[in-house]
Amino acid sequence: MTVAGSIGIVVIIGLIVALSVPLGVYLFRTFAKQQKASEGWAAPFEKVLYRLVGVNPSVQMDWKAYLRALMLVNFTMMIFVYVIFRLQGVLPLNPDHIPGMSWDLAFNTAASFITNTNWQNYAGENAMSYLGQMLAITYLQFTSAATGFVAAIAFLRALISNRGESLGNFWMDFIKIHTRLLLPLSIVLAVVFVGLGIPDTLMGAQVAHTLSGGTQIISRGPVASLEAIKQLGTNGGGFFNANSAHPFEDPSAFTGVLEMIAMGVISASLLTLFGLMIKNRRQAVVLYVFLTAILLIGAFVIYANETGGNPLLAHALGIKGPNMEGKEMRFGEALSSAFTAITTAFTTGAVNTMHDSLTPLGGLVPLLFMMFNVIFGGKGVGLLNILMFLIISVFLSGLMVGRTPEIFGKKIEAREIKLAMIAMLVHPFIILFPTALALSLKAGTSSILNPGLHGLTEVLYAYSSTAANNGSAFAGLSGNTVFYNVSLGLVMLLGRYVSLIAMFAIAGSLAKKPVIPE
Numbered sequence: 001m002t003v004a005g006s007i008g009i010v011v012i013i014g015l016i017v018a019l020s021v022p023l024g025v026y027l028f029r030t031f032a033k034q035q036k037a038s039e040g041w042a043a044p045f046e047k048v049l050y051r052l053v054g055v056n057p058s059v060q061m062d063w064k065a066y067l068r069a070l071m072l073v074n075f076t077m078m079i080f081v082y083v084i085f086r087l088q089g090v091l092p093l094n095p096d097h098i099p100g101m102s103w104d105l106a107f108n109t110a111a112s113f114i115t116n117t118n119w120q121n122y123a124g125e126n127a128m129s130y131l132g133q134m135l136a137i138t139y140l141q142f143t144s145a146a147t148g149f150v151a152a153i154a155f156l157r158a159l160i161s162n163r164g165e166s167l168g169n170f171w172m173d174f175i176k177i178h179t180r181l182l183l184p185l186s187i188v189l190a191v192v193f194v195g196l197g198i199p200d201t202l203m204g205a206q207v208a209h210t211l212s213g214g215t216q217i218i219s220r221g222p223v224a225s226l227e228a229i230k231q232l233g234t235n236g237g238g239f240f241n242a243n244s245a246h247p248f249e250d251p252s253a254f255t256g257v258l259e260m261i262a263m264g265v266i267s268a269s270l271l272t273l274f275g276l277m278i279k280n281r282r283q284a285v286v287l288y289v290f291l292t293a294i295l296l297i298g299a300f301v302i303y304a305n306e307t308g309g310n311p312l313l314a315h316a317l318g319i320k321g322p323n324m325e326g327k328e329m330r331f332g333e334a335l336s337s338a339f340t341a342i343t344t345a346f347t348t349g350a351v352n353t354m355h356d357s358l359t360p361l362g363g364l365v366p367l368l369f370m371m372f373n374v375i376f377g378g379k380g381v382g383l384l385n386i387l388m389f390l391i392i393s394v395f396l397s398g399l400m401v402g403r404t405p406e407i408f409g410k411k412i413e414a415r416e417i418k419l420a421m422i423a424m425l426v427h428p429f430i431i432l433f434p435t436a437l438a439l440s441l442k443a444g445t446s447s448i449l450n451p452g453l454h455g456l457t458e459v460l461y462a463y464s465s466t467a468a469n470n471g472s473a474f475a476g477l478s479g480n481t482v483f484y485n486v487s488l489g490l491v492m493l494l495g496r497y498v499s500l501i502a503m504f505a506i507a508g509s510l511a512k513k514p515v516i517p518e
Helices: 003-033 045-055 061-092 102-114 128-161 171-194 223-232 254-278 281-308 310-319 333-343 358-371 380-399 415-439 453-467 482-511
Strands: 206-209 213-220
Touching: 003 171, 003 333, 045 061, 045 171, 061 102, 061 171, 061 482, 102 128, 102 254, 102 482, 128 171, 128 213, 128 223, 128 254, 128 358, 128 380, 128 482, 171 223, 223 254, 254 281, 254 333, 254 380, 254 482, 281 333, 281 358, 310 453, 358 453, 380 415, 380 482, 415 453, 415 482, 453 482
Parallel strands: none
Antiparallel strands: 206 213
């Protein structure tokens, strides 16, 4: 560990927190104060979209109507992109003549991107056409992020509702998060990325002739436009198989810093939004301090272990030095460690270093972050997970001191705690049960490339990553098989929607309750 590297990690995480505060204030003004379709700078454009979709943004929805609309949109989009993946070989914008995906890989990929997981059992440069990258992958990277965000907004409205039922209007929220946040920021960031060397073109792969007389195929495409929303939407799915370790996705240390800030700033801003909506900023400050401290500790644990190197090599061979396997020289240990901690804390899943090559304790941190699934977390769903644990904690604390449990003036009763327990327990279940199943079947063990305990960890990491809707991998596992495509796809869907449905049911119950004054 170096002083410069340590300061760099603190500065990056500090910038995420600092920039998230004004962004949270902006989101509060957009979604808490401007609740009519006619308000705000983007209202004229949004009115056109409402007419095209054929919805009335002024209609208020209870939790069931809001959830129905959300689920309808999500599964319609999933079917749409599944068809694109299957037929991309005969569709336009395919200059490299990439064939369509198999049914199981198409299912896995559709489930992955609709759930904001972005787990990839394919290499983007040779398995996805430009049409698929733009109309399916980039499209879902916007909409999946928006889905999580509007779910969090709806839940926050339930917390401040006084004997009401309305959680807002899904269509208005869903369109507003695109027009007033995701699209503007993505356009600006994509232009910046192009200026910093990330390509964005519809031309096919370039054949380069080397000095030795050989040839090399250099893949390219609409990378910068995907890279922007990939990070801003905590998606993580890369254009290339190497993800942000590829120089066309992350060419320098500076772009790496921008990508880390983009990963965290919107999710962190929801804590500010949370504090403003419940009119209790101290609660937001407590969460900021607690989560930032855990993130910093995790980043420094990774950094310390990666700079310390592999103790087995030092003992057996006398080789001392940092663990640089799987890392890019342009990033070094500090940026690689920060990126690893941030991408798993915010459930992005993008990687600029190979997690499979981390030291044992260095690899433990991202695994734990995904298992906890509450260290800031992804767009919206991270805040929902935090609130889920708050509900359970408040309930248990109330029982211990002999008073009626309350959260922000709302009584916590049997219905809420049962639903919160469902939302909490589904996460470990869909990690441990599929892991045990995979390790007991030939179809699961045949994909493990590294025998022994590390191979077991690769399987555990895969199901932890997909259950947490993260998407990063210990890449020593060959996941493109029918068994893993189907099982991981199902885990992603269960990890996303079971807890989401439970939290919406809690929101509906809390919205009807009166706010008890302190």
